[in-house]
Structures are given as structure tokens and as C-alpha cells.
Amino acid sequence: MTTRFITNTTASRAPARRPLAGALFIALLAPGLAFAGTAKEKELEARIAQLEAQVQALLNSQQQQQTQLADTKTQLDQVKAAQPAPLPAGKQPIQRTAINTAGNPGTTFSYGGFVKLDAMVTDTSDGRIADGSSGRLFYVPSTIPVAGAGVDGGDPYTDVHAQFSRFWLSADTVTDGGDKLKGYVEMDFFGGGSNALVGNETSTNTYAVSLRQAYVQWNNWLAGQSWSNFQDVAALPDAVDFVGVTDGTTFVRQAQVRYTKGKWSFSAENPQTTIGNVATGARLSNSGDNVLPDLTGRWLTKGDWGHFTVAALLRQFKYLDETDTGAAISVSGKFNLGKNDDIRYMANAGSGIGRYMAFGLGSDTVLDANGRLHALDGYGGFVAWRHAFSSKLRGNLMYSAAVFDNDRSLPGWGAGSWGVTERAQSIHANLIYSPFPKLDVGAEIGYGKREVEDDREGDLKRIQTTVKYSF
Missing domain, CATH: 2.40.160.10 (Porin)
Structure with a gap:
């Protein structure tokens, strides 16, 4: 009778100890997890900052390219405006462009x-x-x-x-x-x-x-x-x-x-x-x-x-x-x-x-x-x-x-x-x-x-x- 009682008491206490052990385990693990989370965030923040810098650099480069393209187009327009008028359609003379400087626009000499x-x-x-x-x-x-x-x-x-x-x-x-x-x-x-x-x-x-x-x-x-x-x-x-x-x-x-x-x-x-x-x-x-x-x-x-x-x-x-x-x-x-x-x-x-x-x-x-x-x-x-x-x-x-x-x-x-x-x-x-x-x-x-x-x-x-x- 006594022996059975002791055995039953031990068995009834085991479930009560498991939550406590889990809590102790979490308590012991929490500082490590907190430490790990802080490092990961810093790493992510560093990567984000790096990506932001790269994006900003790309935007700056794109703006520079757009500015250069606009400048180039302006120069091309100026060159085209300075060129003589194109020859009219049909059989063309030997020269490539009109050379009659005193004539009407588009005149072929x-x-x-x-x-x-x-x-x-x-x-x-x-x-x-x-x-x-x-x-x-x-x-x-x-x-x-x-x-x-x-x-x-x-x-x-x-x-x-x-x-x-x-x-x-x-x-x-x-x-x-x-x-x-x-x-x-x-x-x-x-x-x-x-x-x-x-x-x-x-x-x-x-x-x-x-x-x-x-x-x-x-x-x-x-x-x-x-x-x-x-x-x-x-x-x-x-x-x-x-x-x-x-x-x-x-x-x-x-x-x-x-x-x-x-x-x-x-x-x-x-x-x-x-x-x-x-x-x-x-x-x-x-x-x-x-x-x-x-x-x-x-x-x-x-x-x-x-x-x-x-x-x-x-x-x-x-x-x-x-x-x-x-x-x-x-x-x-x-x-x-x-x-x-x-x-x-x-x-x-x-x-x-x-x-x-x-x-x-x-x-x-x-x-x-x-x-x-x-x-x-x-x-x-x-x-x-x-x-x-x-x-x-x-x-x-x-x-x-x-x-x-x-x-x-x-x-x-x-x-x-x-x-x-x-x-x-x-x-x-x-x-x-x-x-x-x-x-x-x-x-x-x-x-x-x-x-x-x-x-x-x-x-x-x-x-x-x-x-x-x-x-």
C-alpha cells in the first residue's frame, strides 16, 4: 500500500514541473533571443541604408543622363536649324544640299x-x-x-x-x-x-x-x-x-x-x-x-x-x-x-x-x-x-x-x-x-x-x- 502511494505521488508532480521548466528555459533563452534580434535588425537596417544609397545613386545618374540627353537634343536641333533646307523630291542634282543663299527657302540651285x-x-x-x-x-x-x-x-x-x-x-x-x-x-x-x-x-x-x-x-x-x-x-x-x-x-x-x-x-x-x-x-x-x-x-x-x-x-x-x-x-x-x-x-x-x-x-x-x-x-x-x-x-x-x-x-x-x-x-x-x-x-x-x-x-x-x- 505504501509503495503504491509513493509512486503515485511522484507521477502526479511531473506535470506540474514541466511548465516551470519551460518558463525557466524561456527565461534563460530570452536574453539570447533579444540579443540576436537586435543584431539582425541592425544588419537589416544597414542593408536598407545601402539599398537606399544605391537607389539614390541610380536616380542621380538617371537625372544626369536625362539632362545630357536634353542638352544633346538641343544641340542637334541647333545643328539641324543651321543646315540648308533639304532638296525637293524628284531627280536630284549632283550637289547634296541647296547652295543658292539668296533664294527662297528650299531652293535648289x-x-x-x-x-x-x-x-x-x-x-x-x-x-x-x-x-x-x-x-x-x-x-x-x-x-x-x-x-x-x-x-x-x-x-x-x-x-x-x-x-x-x-x-x-x-x-x-x-x-x-x-x-x-x-x-x-x-x-x-x-x-x-x-x-x-x-x-x-x-x-x-x-x-x-x-x-x-x-x-x-x-x-x-x-x-x-x-x-x-x-x-x-x-x-x-x-x-x-x-x-x-x-x-x-x-x-x-x-x-x-x-x-x-x-x-x-x-x-x-x-x-x-x-x-x-x-x-x-x-x-x-x-x-x-x-x-x-x-x-x-x-x-x-x-x-x-x-x-x-x-x-x-x-x-x-x-x-x-x-x-x-x-x-x-x-x-x-x-x-x-x-x-x-x-x-x-x-x-x-x-x-x-x-x-x-x-x-x-x-x-x-x-x-x-x-x-x-x-x-x-x-x-x-x-x-x-x-x-x-x-x-x-x-x-x-x-x-x-x-x-x-x-x-x-x-x-x-x-x-x-x-x-x-x-x-x-x-x-x-x-x-x-x-x-x-x-x-x-x-x-x-x-x-x-x-x-x-x-x-x-x-x-x-x-x-x-x-x-x-x-x-
């Missing part, structure tokens, strides 16, 4: 032309063409001497010159509103005169700059000196001579106002009347008495096959108190026969067409013995075949002619009138070799004949060579 050396040997049947005249420099049918029997042209004669060298300047602008502006000036060294002391072939061969074209374009309008709207420049053959088919082609540059819309173009151009004297056949000085401008209209269509155009001309002629009117028409174009061949042509006819055709081979009008003014009828044309033998060698064969209807029934028709030009014609053939792009070396043979009303005639034979570099 361009420069071009060619250097051309011509050397020719001429043989005329009925006398010699005067030295220094235009007929010695290129084919001008009105300068072919016609003297009749007993007159010999003598030996052939040679001329060498570079007067047809040319240069042009152009300033082109497209406004923000899409308007197109163009200023164009073109010059060469033929026809401008020369210094009487040094401008000759004795020593310096100095020749003056000569105005060819000078005009401004605004969208569809052109104002200034340019090719006449009655002339189809695109139909001219690939000649070594300045023109080649001079007899039957229209060839006029003059001041005008022109409007172009689609296939149509119209112009009012500088009027001028050339006058021949029926009694003597001599050409009177040009009349500046005109009041109305020469009026032209043209219709043009083109495609891969070439182009075709028709032009009309209306004119008033005036000399003192006498007036007359005239009208003419021109049909011309270019037809591609394939990759290597094309045909170029022109046909002209009308009353008072003289000044516009063949460099004034015939006069616009004639003055009869009663002082009456009459428009002179004229006809002319040319045809030319161009063939490319290779990418570097090409050739051309050309024929041209002009006829004038001199009215012998006019009062005062006299002996002198029998010497006026009735017709002229010519044929040319050439070969042009281009060893390098833009460089042409060519040779051409030509034969021309001029006939007058009394059936006398004179001819011209010429061999011409050229070297031409375009830029």
Missing part, C-alpha cells in the same frame, strides 16, 4: 552646259562666205553665195572656233503650298559681238557672252525669253552642225508670256516684221511698228513611241501705216522605230512665216511699188533618221528644204527681185562617237544649195568635226 569645239572646211561654188559671218560658223542657207556664171568660189577655207560653248543657271523652288517656281538663264559666246582690238582671230579670239534664254516659271506660266512656242525643239536632229536641218526648221528664241496646261500651250510673243523690197529684192531693216504680239497655240501628245505635235501661228505685220496679217502651221515629232532607231520630222507652211523659218531665209512680207505690204507665203520641212550602232556610236542622215512663193505679179517687180531666194535645200550625214559619258567626238559632211528666182544657184560643201563635253 543647279548649273550646267557644255564646251564645244568646231572645226570645218568649206567649199562654195559661187564666191566666198564673208569671214567672221555666221555662215562661216554653221550652216546658214541665206549666206550661200549665188553669183552666176564666171564666178568661182576659189579654194576651200577652214574655220575653227568654240563660240557655241554654253552654260546655264537654274534656281528651282517648291513652296510649302506646292507652288513651283523656276528662274533660268542660258548663255553662249556666239552673236554677242567682240572687242574691236582683241576680239578677232589675230591673237586672242575674245568673244562676248550672249543671252540665249532668261525666264521665270510659276506653275503653268512662263515669262521671259525662251524658245518660241511655235518651235518644236524636241524634234531637232542629233547634228554636229549647230542646227543641221536649218532650211526647213522653225528656229526662234524671243520674249514671251506662255501658259501650259496638259497637252495645250499658248503664248503671246514679241512681234517683229521683216520686209523685202519688190523693186530691188533687198531686205529692208526690220519694222518695229507692230502693235499686236505674235500669237501661238500648240497641242502635244507623247509616249514611249515618241511624240507628235501641231502648232499654229497668227501674226500682224505693220510698216508705217501699212498692215497685213498672216498665219502658219507646223507639224512635227519624233517616232521611235525600235531600241536603236528613230525618225524626226517637221513640216511648216503659212503666210508670213519667213522670220520663223531657216533663220529668216525669206522675209515675212514684201513692199510693192505702191507702198503696199504683202505677206509672203513659205513652206519648209525636214526629215532625219538616227541609228545607234552601239552604246557609244551613233549616226544621223538628214534632209531639209524650204520654198518661198515670190509673187512676180506684184507692182514694181523689177530686175533686182529676180535675185531673191526661191528655194534652199541641204543634206547632212554624220557619225558621233562617245568614248565616255557626256563626251562626243563627231564628224559630219554636208551639202547645201540655194536657188534664186532667175534660176541661178550656188552650192556649199562642208566637212565639219566637233568635240563636245556636256556637264
Whole structure:
């Protein structure tokens, strides 16, 4: 009994001791835990402080980068603002930026032309063409001497010159509103005169700059000196001579106002009347008495096959108190026969067409013995075949002619009138070799004949060579 009691007492006290032991254990452990917690917090605080420092450093670096980027953008904007305006869309000239400092914003300035050396040997049947005249420099049918029997042209004669060298300047602008502006000036060294002391072939061969074209374009309008709207420049053959088919082609540059819309173009151009004297056949000085401008209209269509155009001309002629009117028409174009061949042509006819055709081979009008003014009828044309033998060698064969209807029934028709030009014609053939792009070396043979009303005639034979570099 006693033993069982003691055993039970011991067993009943064990649970009571366990809470006390746990409390003592916690009490003993608490200082260590508190100490450990304090160290951990300090470590965390140190890490947090370190992270805060790193974040602050990153923020400072980002702010510096943003400031640098802003400064760089400002500098780039300043550089862009200082740069010339960009070139307009389309085919660009050689320079990268516009260089016309005095032009409108966005203006593109361009420069071009060619250097051309011509050397020719001429043989005329009925006398010699005067030295220094235009007929010695290129084919001008009105300068072919016609003297009749007993007159010999003598030996052939040679001329060498570079007067047809040319240069042009152009300033082109497209406004923000899409308007197109163009200023164009073109010059060469033929026809401008020369210094009487040094401008000759004795020593310096100095020749003056000569105005060819000078005009401004605004969208569809052109104002200034340019090719006449009655002339189809695109139909001219690939000649070594300045023109080649001079007899039957229209060839006029003059001041005008022109409007172009689609296939149509119209112009009012500088009027001028050339006058021949029926009694003597001599050409009177040009009349500046005109009041109305020469009026032209043209219709043009083109495609891969070439182009075709028709032009009309209306004119008033005036000399003192006498007036007359005239009208003419021109049909011309270019037809591609394939990759290597094309045909170029022109046909002209009308009353008072003289000044516009063949460099004034015939006069616009004639003055009869009663002082009456009459428009002179004229006809002319040319045809030319161009063939490319290779990418570097090409050739051309050309024929041209002009006829004038001199009215012998006019009062005062006299002996002198029998010497006026009735017709002229010519044929040319050439070969042009281009060893390098833009460089042409060519040779051409030509034969021309001029006939007058009394059936006398004179001819011209010429061999011409050229070297031409375009830029």
C-alpha cells in the first residue's frame, strides 16, 4: 500500500514541473533571443541604408543622363536649324544640299552646259562666205553665195572656233503650298559681238557672252525669253552642225508670256516684221511698228513611241501705216522605230512665216511699188533618221528644204527681185562617237544649195568635226 502511494505521488508532480521548466528555459533563452534580434535588425537596417544609397545613386545618374540627353537634343536641333533646307523630291542634282543663299527657302540651285569645239572646211561654188559671218560658223542657207556664171568660189577655207560653248543657271523652288517656281538663264559666246582690238582671230579670239534664254516659271506660266512656242525643239536632229536641218526648221528664241496646261500651250510673243523690197529684192531693216504680239497655240501628245505635235501661228505685220496679217502651221515629232532607231520630222507652211523659218531665209512680207505690204507665203520641212550602232556610236542622215512663193505679179517687180531666194535645200550625214559619258567626238559632211528666182544657184560643201563635253 505504501509503495503504491509513493509512486503515485511522484507521477502526479511531473506535470506540474514541466511548465516551470519551460518558463525557466524561456527565461534563460530570452536574453539570447533579444540579443540576436537586435543584431539582425541592425544588419537589416544597414542593408536598407545601402539599398537606399544605391537607389539614390541610380536616380542621380538617371537625372544626369536625362539632362545630357536634353542638352544633346538641343544641340542637334541647333545643328539641324543651321543646315540648308533639304532638296525637293524628284531627280536630284549632283550637289547634296541647296547652295543658292539668296533664294527662297528650299531652293535648289543647279548649273550646267557644255564646251564645244568646231572645226570645218568649206567649199562654195559661187564666191566666198564673208569671214567672221555666221555662215562661216554653221550652216546658214541665206549666206550661200549665188553669183552666176564666171564666178568661182576659189579654194576651200577652214574655220575653227568654240563660240557655241554654253552654260546655264537654274534656281528651282517648291513652296510649302506646292507652288513651283523656276528662274533660268542660258548663255553662249556666239552673236554677242567682240572687242574691236582683241576680239578677232589675230591673237586672242575674245568673244562676248550672249543671252540665249532668261525666264521665270510659276506653275503653268512662263515669262521671259525662251524658245518660241511655235518651235518644236524636241524634234531637232542629233547634228554636229549647230542646227543641221536649218532650211526647213522653225528656229526662234524671243520674249514671251506662255501658259501650259496638259497637252495645250499658248503664248503671246514679241512681234517683229521683216520686209523685202519688190523693186530691188533687198531686205529692208526690220519694222518695229507692230502693235499686236505674235500669237501661238500648240497641242502635244507623247509616249514611249515618241511624240507628235501641231502648232499654229497668227501674226500682224505693220510698216508705217501699212498692215497685213498672216498665219502658219507646223507639224512635227519624233517616232521611235525600235531600241536603236528613230525618225524626226517637221513640216511648216503659212503666210508670213519667213522670220520663223531657216533663220529668216525669206522675209515675212514684201513692199510693192505702191507702198503696199504683202505677206509672203513659205513652206519648209525636214526629215532625219538616227541609228545607234552601239552604246557609244551613233549616226544621223538628214534632209531639209524650204520654198518661198515670190509673187512676180506684184507692182514694181523689177530686175533686182529676180535675185531673191526661191528655194534652199541641204543634206547632212554624220557619225558621233562617245568614248565616255557626256563626251562626243563627231564628224559630219554636208551639202547645201540655194536657188534664186532667175534660176541661178550656188552650192556649199562642208566637212565639219566637233568635240563636245556636256556637264
